[in-house]
Structure formats: structure tokens, C-alpha cells
Amino acid sequence: MPELPELEVLRRQAQKELVGRTITGVTVNQPKAINLPVDDYTKRTEGQTICAVERKGKYLALILDGGDALVVHLALGGALVLMDTAEHDPPHTPFVFALNDGRYLHAVNWQLGNISIYETSFLRAPDGPFGQLGPDAWDEISSADELRDAIGGSSAGIKARLMNQAVISGIGNAWSDEILFHGRLHPMTKTSALSDKDFDAIYRAIRDIIGAAIKAGGEGFTDLHGERGTAEESFAVHGREGEDCPGDCGGNVEAMKVAGRTGYLCPSCQKKR
Template identity: 30%
Template sequence: MAEVPEVEIITRDLRQAVVGRRFTDAQVLAPAAVRFPSPPEFIEELRGRRVLAASRRAKFILLPLDDGKTLAIHFMLWGDLKLLPQGSERAPATLVVFSLEGGEELHLTDTLGYARVAVGRAAELTARLKLDELGPEALDNTFTAEVLARQLRRRKSPLKTVLLNQRVLAGLGNRDADESMWQAGIDPRRLASSLTPEEVGRLHRAIRAVLEEGLGLRGTQKDLFGVQGQAKHRRNVFGRTGAPCPRCTTPVSHLRIGGRNTHWCVRCQPEAGAPESPAQASLL
């Protein structure tokens, strides 16, 4: 699953291996993968353009080009990007192939077919991809406990739903939200506005720790060069319904909150007002 750690790893790899090189051509194998402009225009916009930089905004990879436009790539759930020798065999799930000077290609793949690309000037990308509506970046140094408290203060929805709202916090995905709440010992069903300053502080530290751990292990997917990351998709609670909680051995609970699969430990993450468990007390 492509969440912030996976997208950030690919972005860093692109800085290393692609920035400074030109696109010599592109092939669109799945026209629906191009949000804008039309596939033929998309190819023409890229041909001959040099990549100047690589950055990430939420789960968007942004590659500014030497004509003032930017290539945006979004993996959605299971998208991936690989750097391969020119003429390499194309997996059935390949959506777009970007040819690079120097005899290599970038293959954008997605088994579900949802990954998307777009090219446009900064103002167009910001408007059409709604980049200016995104919340603070959880990996940015400016993301503090105070910033998180401000983002949660007036939200009367379950914490899990709020954490996945990209206008509240940019890029935090389903897996990492569950893992962060487990690490912080906070019930995902709690209203976001009900968290105390101490709980917000715990949650902030947990979010940073979970994301940094994912980065340190280079994510759960293969990187740009095909090297498998060492992070586990199913970590402490995410995707482990019924398995023993690593902290207290209570079976992991599952519920759909806001339409998203949610996993937590009822003992380590008690409902508001419930007696504090020994496992939760160890978090303080």
C-alpha cells in the first residue's frame, strides 16, 4: 500500500536517479491514467523536457520541468514506479512508460489501475488537484503538537475520520493512522475535539514515530530500483483483526469508521471515561 513513507522513498529515489535528466518520450498504455491534458498532449508536453527537482505534497509526487510546468504523479492505493533499462518487459499492470535520456525508463504500474498522472503549470495543478486545500505535512518540521491541536480542536467527528481528512493532515493514510492511534493509546472512535493536550502530544509523537519508522525501513513496497522495503504492511494492529495485541495480548478489534477499515486494541485504547488499563498507563 502506497502511503506517505512509500511515496517519500520514491520521491527521494527520483532526486537521486532522475532529476537533471530529460524525458525523451512517453507512452500511455491506459488513457484513463492521464488526468490532464489529453494523452497525446501529455506525451508532447513531456518530450524533451528536463526534470529540475522532485518533491512530495501529501501523496502527490511533483516533478518540476524546465519549461515551467510540473509532472504530478499519484499512486492512489497500490501504484508503483520503477526505473528500468530501456525496452524492459512491461508488466500487465503498466499504465504509463516514461523514456529517459541515458537508456532507461520509468514504468508506472498499478494492479487496480487507479494511479494517475497530470502535467500543467503550478497554478493549474494547485487548482485542479486542490493542493492548496491540503493540511499541514506530518513529516514537516513545522508540524508540532500545537499545530495538531489546532487542527483537531473543532472537529466533531471520530478521530480516525479526521486523521484521514487531507484538509486536516496531509497524507496520513489508513494504515499509519491506525498504528499512530495504537501507539498513542487513543480510541479511534473518540471525537477529535475531545482529546486532552496530553493526548494530543502523545498522538503527535506517535504519528511522527510511525512515519519515521516506515521511512527508516524504506516502506513496505519495492523502491524505484526494485529493492524491497523492510517495513511490514501489517504491523501492530493494522490488518490484524483477532490477533493478539503486541502490548497486552487482547485480540485486535475491527470496525469500519467513515467507510474505512479500522483496527485497534480495546484495552490499550479504551473508550473515553473507561478505567485506564495497565497497558495504557505504560504509555505515559
């Protein structure tokens, strides 16, 4: 599932490649993946120029000059890929956007994702797609103190809080595993039991781990140019059940269920409190 690093890679590429491009045509093959009737959707999209690209958490917004925004949510998977051809496989391509430079923006291998259109002013409204999210873990949390204020102290485990998009946005199952391993914190540790030192460790891990993941192109993620990221090659624990811990503890990586997801940890390094 694409998380913050993957969407940030896409945002940076889209900022360079899509801003200033006009959408000259739209093909919708999966009407359930949009929030309006197809005719209304195309009328509000065609002829509009992309003037900015924004991201919050796992959402991307293409800001249009007519006052609307196309909000992209990749959900369980999928990619936006620029191609020189409009040819596509409809069952696996829910959208194709024709651009005025002769290229086509394809949505491919979609898994429950959507591209909805809203008035730009609604983006950050309390019930808007950005407004419902907690502060972005990369762009809007600039210190350990701000991280502590966002997460708070409760009986909830730290992994569940990191994955709760209404608390802090952008971090999901994979990267929370990596962040907590590097911070040497057990996923089930109650946030009320975390010290200032713990929050500092989590904050530093977010900056280091997410930053490196962005540079590597994300985790198994197909970017705007059709190239695949390699960040998963540096995973210390996620998806590595039974393997030796990459630390010096001599333990093994184990899997456990947390908030309905399968997470990974080294119980020798990440002791539960």
C-alpha cells in the same frame, strides 16, 4: 494503498535518480490515466528536464524545466520503477518514460492511479492538486500545537480526521491505526474530547511511526529500484485481527469500520471515551 511513508521513500529516490534527467519519449498505454489528449500530453512532456521533485501528502510532483509538473497519484496501488529496458506489458504498464541516460521509468501494476500534467504555478493554487490538501503530516506539522490547530475539535472521530486529506495530508488507513495504537487512543474518540496530552501523544507517534516506516522502505511498497519495503513487519495492530495485543494488557486486536474503512485496534489499550 501507498501513504506518506511510501511516497516519501519515492521522493527521496527520485530526487537522487531523476533530477537532471531529460524525458526523451513517452509511451501512454492507458489514456484514462492522464488529464490531456495523448498528443498534447507527450508534446508538453518530451524534451523536458526534471529539475526538482516535490511531495505533499500522497502526491508526488516531478517539476519540469519548461514550467509544467507531472503530478503522480498512486491511488490504490502501483509503483514507479527505473529499468534498463523499454520492454513492458502494456495491460499492466500505463506509462513508460524514456530518459536521456538510457534508462526507462515504468509505471507498473497501476490501480486507478494517474500522472497528470499541470502548470507548476497551479500546484499550490486553492483548486490545485497540492492546494486542496491539508498540511503535510511529516513536512508541515512541526509541533503538537500545529497538529491540534490542523485537526481542530469536533464531533468527528480522531481516526477519520487523520485520514481526511483536506485536514492533514499523507496519513491513511494503515498508518492511522498504528499511530493511534501507539498513542493509546480509540479511533472513534471525538477530537473535541482530546487533551493537549493526547495531541502530544499523537504528534510523537507520527514522528516515531512514520519515521521508522520511511527507514523500512514503506509498507509492502515497490520502490524506484524495484525493491520491496518491509515496514508492515512492524505493524502492532493493522491487519492483525484476533492476535494478541503487543502491549501488556492481555487483550486481542479487533477490527472495526471507521469512515468506510476497516481499522484495527486493541480495545483494552485504546478505550473509548
